[in-house]
Amino acid sequence: MHFVKLIIGKFRELIVKCALRMSLLLFLTSILFFACSRNDEAEPYEPTPYIINIPYGFPTNLNIPEDNPMTVEGVELGRYLFYDGRMSGRTHPDSLMSCATCHMQANSFECGVDHPVFTGGFTFGLSGAPTHHVMLPLINLVWNNTGLLWNGKISKDNPDSHYQKLEDLVWMGVVAKHEMSGDTNRTKALIKSIPGYPEMFRKAFGTDEVTMDRISKAVAQFVRTLISSDCKFDKYMRGEYQLTPEELRGFVLFTTEEGADCFHCHGGFGNPLFTTNLFYNNGKDVEFTDPNDRFSITGKPSDKGAYKATTLRNIRFTGPYMHDGRFATLEEVIEFYSHHLQNSPYINPLMHHVANNGVQLTPNEKADLMAFIETLRDETFLTNPAFSRPEKLPGENK
């Protein structure tokens, strides 16, 4: 009995301690609440949640960090910053650079081969330094959970917390020699000095403080809205479009092992992202010297010469192709997979057609396959005004 009383006593003691702690917490929270509300009395911080509607057949798991929930105001600020050349921290016309300088909507947020500055699609930064690899498009990244960049360096698996999220690519873009070649202090000071932006930051984040963290978060929010889900093949999946005989033959080739055998890496009906977002050595080479391949991230020998399988959505606009841009046209890519695969100890086992140097498509089959790939062109994405440059950026005269 004494033991029972002892237990009850201890239990009461525990409850009293908890109650005291909760009261203290409540008190502190109240102070914080009233302190904040006094500043925001004029216009309270009430961001509108930005809801992503999951298109038919698309994944339901979204890559949205807990510390950067999407809001309408955050996305809008991100859109303005995405297109603002002053993100480079400079104002001279020759030194302006924004995300959109290279990531052009008309080319699926890639620079494409027809860029007026980056001839052939080979990009370089304000310092003149070339990028390690050619670009990847900003498309459907809200579903990329395996890592960003060709080698997947930017990933939640990266032990360095500065290289884990889409947000990190934004500040990296500001400081990288092969991109804006700036520094974050200049960028945030310049953005802060532009009338209109502090107000947008307040709407997006509660106060008008401009930080690189907030800049990165806003741009990342905008990039996560860049969703392609309205190409001909999407409409086919939804029962709104019937593929032509040529497109259908191409689809069959795309999705069969005895055909072009694209689906294991590039998806299909069961994976409308048209990429697994995984990394493969696809038989381009027999020697591997690139210090930035997937092997550089994982250290697994089987990852030598491996790179991310790119999405085939809008692939027509995102040349040049492969990590090093060795192919200028899609036709060259199909030719490579058809006849020029190279075997090596590191080629991915899914590339079993290497036994015959490739999938050996006939000219008619190549045309059919191309017709199917063209069904992945998403004009809605390429012209969506919500993704486009704002009519007027803060501080602009025109």
Added chain:
Amino acid sequence: MLSKFSNGCLSGFAKIWLLILFFTACSDKENPPTPGEGKITFNFSHYNNNEPLQYDTMIYINAAGNHYLVNEIQYFISDVKLCRSDGTYQLIDQWKDIHYVDTDLPETHSWHVFDPILPGDYERITFTFGITELKNQSLMFVNPPERDMFWPEVLGGGYHYMKLNGKWLSASGQILPFDFHLGIGQIYAGGVVIIDSITGFIQNYFEVNLPNSSFTISEGDELIFEIRMNVENWFQTPIVYNHDDWGGDIMQNQDAMHIGCVNGKEDVFSFFVMNNKHNN
């Protein structure tokens, strides 16, 4: 209110509320056995010649004499049944009836079964390798990694039962990739492997009777079982599988997939009880 707490004068309602909070806060996230029931966990392991499987190294020789390596294995098991001697069984189907295993993803190597297990003696455990026709529906998995097992619509739809990817030293002396993929087979009119000649599909999923899988579970027990895949047996019993004969891909080759299914049913899987934790 605080003084009431201090004086130990909690109301009856408050006491009950706090007790509920206390117990829910302390509940085991692992979902422990509820009174009158037990729990089980399946661990999945992969062996070759009685040793843990080594990946990406050409150290294995199959019954046909092919030197080969394994890069990765991905597969589904479903409809696990705990069978009693009187012919009744308990189907594992609460919250989840299909489990995905990926040798590259350690988190898939254990399945903590949600279903409470009724105490008693069980004669054997069976499961479906792959997914039955009824359940194997396209787009039921929209998220990776299960999503990436999709089996193309024109080949029957649904999902691969298994991808076993590797390489072998071919008769020509080249090291070539093989994709030993099992799923729905196709019947091609006249044996001409073009989509237009498909006249029907063959459901290749099969039931595995795990050998020596009898067990007894009592109230409060938390048993851990190992389901072991013996990779060499995919290629040797009862039918010898020669990679030189079947080549790198078999998704459109029902004869090759049939061998895989016959061998898979035979002795690819074995069973072990890892613990026998009695909590009573």
